[in-house]
Amino acid sequence: MARLTLKNIGKSFGKTEVLKNISLDVEDGEFLSLVGQSGCGKSTLLRIISGLEAPSRGEILIDGQVVTEQSPKQRNIAMVFQDYALYPHMSVAENMAMPLIMSQLPLHARLPLVRHVAPSARRAKPSMATQVETVAKQLRIDHLLTRKPAQLSGGQRQRVALGRALVRNPGIFLMDEPLSNLDAKLRVEVRREISELHHSSGLTFVYVTHDQTEAMTMSDRVALMQGGEVLQVAAPNTLYTNPVSVDVARFIGSPQINILPVQSRLDGLFLGDINLHLETIGKVSDLQLGLRPEALSFRGVAGLQLQPIKPGSILLPFQKRMVEDLGPEILIHGCFEADPEIEIRVRAQKNTDYGKTDQFAGTHKLQVAIDPTQLLLFNAHGLRIQPTPHMAQSLGEVVT
């Protein structure tokens, strides 16, 4: 149980700056994910939290204590690695007992040869064995305790790695892409198990992943990183519906959000020459319009579930290029006739009529309705413009 605070953390390798001034607060018992593409610095940040890497600048606090100079052992953290990092020649039980041996036994009881006869080691053994067994039962690996890591499957190895981390009651649990070496089916299973583990243990989790689904499904909050900076820290739903910038909107959500260049004029918002009849920021400037694939819906196509058209919806002519059937829904790729350069993805729910006729055969020109309540507007620098007039004005000034 611990609260983690990062203050202005920076890290440079030679001349390359991989982390720029990162400040984060992780509450006691919170599950925070660090998400971003590879090379965004998320793993480096995790290694800095663990103490395996020293920051070039800034401070790390655990429960209000500065731990920047402390070794990983002193910080009482546990870490799970992508490739499990089990000790290859030790059995599962020995692997899991290692953190206990290292933290509970004095140095002389860990020396080679001496450790086999030291009385303190002999006394501590039974209690360690019970602790290992308890955790092994919890993770359902108690039947594997005598095996070597090489004799285990990927999922079992990952459970052993989790067990080794859990057995010592760490304050903070760090995970570095623990699921990426597992196959897709197992990944969903272990994902659920990690979530359950978080709930039952009540520990503080910091979880690094490049997979947004993992981050969105497991976390209390997600920190989205890019180029060594944290772009936004928010609950998964907030990150999706209320991104602070185009980069965040682009990263979160699959299929990806549609971003259209639009122009704000005094009399409205224009896509090409078409007035979208939306509120404008009152100044002439170039903006970007973000449309989630589900914020769009088709009119007059059989087989698709029609969403009720909200008042103020905008109807635009749409040119279809490709249709992907995803099972319960379909994904249509195409473009608005007003701007054929930009590819647009539209997600539509099928209804029971779908498949009875070839709905799209021959039809290339469709009508798309845009839900005006689900629009995301960004300025030319990619920053979000909130729909309140006051906010819009202040952001507009930044633009010009």
Add this chain to the structure above:
Amino acid sequence: MSSISLSLRSYAPRSVWSLIGTLFLFLGAWVMVFPFIWMVSSSLKPTDEVYDANFSIIPRTFKGFENYYEVLFNQPYLIYLMNSFLVCCGILIVQLITAVPAAYALAKLKFRGSSILFGTVIAALTIPINVTSIPIYVALAKTGLLDTYLAMMLPFFISVFAIFLFRQFFRGFPDSIIDAARVDGFSEMEIILRLVLPSAVPAIAAFSVFSFVAHWNDLYWPLIVVTSQDKMTATLSMMQYQSDFDTDYGRTFASATVVTAPMVIAFLFARRLFIRGITMTGVKG
């Protein structure tokens, strides 16, 4: 009858090329084995027959009993073998104690000047003992260490070859396991002792064989620093039958056979380990 032809068939060459290949390998094997055969054959002969123009492997006059009796019972040959064994073990143990931590540091730790240090190790590989033998001899003479076991071992305590070999081997050890160990609270020495060493057994075995054989066979250095008979190594003891006026070759060869035997027997037993050490590929999962 049929079983004989069957077993013969498995040795029959499958093509002309494999026949040529086999002959070539046979020739190579003969070149390797012949000195040993010659050594054993000569150890059974009287001196005048060893370099006789009419060479034959089977001795015409059998002097084997006399030669071997002389070597085994008229000199303290067990003491010589023991001396060799002590010197080789002493050298090997200190070499391992110094080389393993050095190699781990060069392979896995980040510190200023590590690449220069490693370059120095590589450069030191190219310097043979003959170059440094005079200064080392002078130093030993001035410290009064000549004619001791320590004098025989001291120049070989730090093996750059071992540092290089282990460094290459340790580099293949997964970093994440070392990181996991650091998080679990291992000290760096414990990482070496508990994690890196157990995985490096093939490399250590291979190096041990190299080192042991090299120092068992070493004649040059013990010849320089040892004069008293009770400290002579087995290899050095062969020189006893040589003098400025007369050399008893039969006995020298008998002595050589006795000295070589432990190494050959050890090699035959540890052959698989030896081959694995040379062809080692690193750590698996």
